[in-house]
Ligand code: SF4
């Protein structure tokens with residue numbers, strides 16, 4: 001294409017630069033942006049904490065349960081946590097806009113809590129994590145899942161072992 | 168002052184911070200009039216400590232860290248690192264993962280080459296065309312962002328395969344983008360062959376002869392432009408390259424123009440390879456879906472990054488962290504050749520010649 005043709009085409013197309021902030025910015029669906037944590041799906045395995053190269057993820061034991069914190073300003077948006085998370089408890093949204101005023105810098109955290117619960121069977125205090133049921137055969141029904149989840153790790157293991165498996 | 172008091176040669180410093188150089192490299196250049204008579208290259212102005220850091224991170228964290236060694240070869244580093252880990256642990260990457268690795272590799276090559284050649288046009292002083300070429304590259308950058316979620320650190324690699332997958336929709340999208348880039352690249356090649364300003368500034372400038380190329384041990388497009396017909400993708404195939412119709416481009420002149428032309432031709436080849444990969448993409452898993460411990464051992468692997476051969480040495484022990492990671496990057500091999508290229512060059516061509524080896528100091532002075 002000679003330059004006059006390019007010139008004519010560009011005239012017709014208008015500017016190639018994005019109109020942002022006056023208009024929307026190009027944001028693909030798969031863009032790897034801000035981390036989102038869903039405590040309800042978390043198994044508490046802490047793999048994400050281990051594979052995070054930036055040490056942006058911290059779990060801590062508190063009287064209420066286990067807290068999850070991901071510091072957005074430390075995160076390098078690599079997606080290792082999401083990739084290695086066995087459930088889909090942690091994932092990267094396509095929200096890239098993390099601009100904030102300096103006063104808010106300590107609030108740039110994704111916070112979550114896996115609360116403590118009392119085991120319905122033995123009464124021990126344990127984390128209300130999502131049970132690991134990947135290998136359970138046949139797959140658990142909704143009631144079974146709720147029953148399983150309400151137990152402590154020991155009673156969960158017992159529950160799965162004693163589960164009547166239809167032949 | 169009478170003219171015979173003026174010394175015949177001047178010494179001019181170029182860098183380590185210089186308007187025409189994007190990277191911290193220092194040249195002490197003796198000039199006679201407008202002509203370079205002697206060059207001293209002094210490197211080592213930046214040290215990022217990444218080799219040390221790799222021994223403080225686990226193998227799985229290091230895939231991310233090695234990706235950040237270089238932004239333009241950001242796929243080759245984790246890929247070669249993962250290849251080394253897989254060699255030690257005897258991990259076999261599933262067939263689909265092998266093809267997807269190639270896809271990621273070639274997409275990065277396309278955008279990296281377009282970037283370098285665009286910069287050359289900028290240094291030639293043809294600003295309008297530079298803008299146009301960057302806009303063409305932007306098609307590729309949008310493609311990376313849409314498929315991988317990031318423009319530079321695409322995060323495609325993991326130990327045991329790749330982290331992403333393609334569906335019909337994304338394959339159709341890539342094909343569309345490739346068509347656009349291909350048509351534009353063909354035009355750029357035509358312009359490079361006919362445009363007077365580009366030809367005058369780049370033909371016969373910064374010549375590296377075949378013999379000098381062998382002496383310096385240059386790699387990548389720099390070697391191929393001087394008639395060294397060598398490409399790791401063909402000599403020691405990794406990923407899916409042994410099954411692809413790879414064409415290795417080489418020219419004989421060894422000037423700035425030839426190096427740009429090799430890169431432009433390689434873009435077209437990469438697009439062909441991508442199309443074959445997308446056509447032959449096998450089914451099945453994209454990775455081993457596991458996070459095995461890497462046993463103690465050592466391995467050397469290499470791959471063809473956009474800038475040339477990159478070699479990884481990895482030694483592991485019983486801990487999750489590697490004991491030693493060392494890499495040899497293409498720029499390390501290529502920058503010595505600048506001594507030959509800059510000899511008798513015009514002062515105005517210095518920046519252009521330096522750019523023509525596609526220097527990357529962020530990976531060389533890690
Ligand atoms: S978010 Fe995922 S990886 Fe992290 S602890 Fe929870 S289940 Fe494990």
Ligand code: SF4
Nearest residue numbers: 052075076078079081
């Ligand atoms: S995206 Fe990467 S850096 Fe960010 S929290 Fe996840 S693992 Fe850590």
